[in-house]
Amino acid sequence: MTRMSQVQGHVTNLAQNRGNIPALRGALGVLLVGFFLLALMLQVQTSEAFILNGATVKLAANWGILRQPLDLIQGNLDIDTAKAVMWGWGIELVYLVCVIGEIAVTGKLQGWFRTGAIVLVAFDFYTDVNYGTLGSGLGGQLAFAGVTAFMVAFFGVIGLNLIWSCILDWGR
Structure with a gap:
């Protein structure tokens, strides 16, 4: 089998599977x-930066940002930094709860989650615009x-789903 026919075979396989190849999904999941x-x-x-002015x-x-919750639990932060860590991580966690709640919950409660997500997106917009530096x-x-x-x-959610589906497909 020539190199060209091998490449054609791989391209044909890719086209027939419409790009649904576990390794590619896994790589995309890790990237996401x-x-x-x-x-x-x-x-x-x-x-x-917002809460500390x-x-x-x-x-x-x-x-090091990923270590902040552990430093907070262990008491390794001064009081101002501890408050800022609670605020910064709290905002992001509440935002994620609102996004997931909006998708997972139906009825009246879904509207509350949607409103919470919109308010937090607006707040994150404000802090990103005012406290992030871009030229x-x-x-x-x-x-x-x-x-x-x-x-x-x-x-995060899409990436984990892609990684998980890749692992499940390889297990078959």
Whole structure:
């Protein structure tokens, strides 16, 4: 079998499965979860800057943000930082609860979750625009805030679903 016929066989398999290949779904899932964590870290940083009335935040990955809840539980933070950590992480967790609640719940309660999600998106927009620094001006800040809110709302859940479906398909 020639190299060209092998490539054609792989392309035919890909076309027949319409891209539904477990390894690709798994890779996309890992990428989405990574960007979810990155966006979450940035939003926690801008929310903390808001509550501390601090300076703008350099928009760069600060993986130490993921350690903050543990530092809070262990009592390793001063009182102002502890309050900021509670605020920053609390905002993001309430936002995630509202997004998931809006999808999972029906009836009157669904409206409350939707309203909560909209209010928190607006707040995250405000903090991302005012406490994040981008050289592109207001348009760039607004675009950043919108994309970041979308990533926090959906990339984690979608990414985990893709990874889980990949694992289940490989187990067959």
